[in-house]
Amino acid sequence: xxxxxFKTVPQAKQPTPEQVATFTKGGAGTDKKLDExxxxxxxxxxxxxxxxFKVVCAKTKNKMAPEIIAFIEKRxxxxxxxxx
Numbered sequence: 001x002x003x004x005x006f007k008t009v010p011q012a013k014q015p016t017p018e019q020v021a022t023f024t025k026g027g028a029g030t031d032k033k034l035d036e037x038x039x040x041x042x043x044x045x046x047x048x049x050x051x052x053f054k055v056v057c058a059k060t061k062n063k064m065a066p067e068i069i070a071f072i073e074k075r076x077x078x079x080x081x082x083x084x
Contacts, residue, residue, distance in 0.1 A: 053067075
């Protein structure tokens with residue numbers, strides 16, 4: 001009868017206090033601000049534009065939602081200036 005060999009499983013790294021704090025605040029890379037409720041917006045965009053935007057966000061290691069929010073904030077300020 002052959003002998004069984006057992007492989008040791010490496011221990012998982014313990015998270016740093018900063019990682020724990022980030023997780024408890026909503027997770028690493030969270031897109032949500034904790035100080036204000038959010039609303040969902042759903043829009044239709046051409047597939048080619050969606051793909052281009054998704055690719056450029058991935059290349060720059062940015063998430064799509066914060067980029068869209070930044071655009072909406074900037075454009076809203078521009079429109080508010082026009083109405084005053």
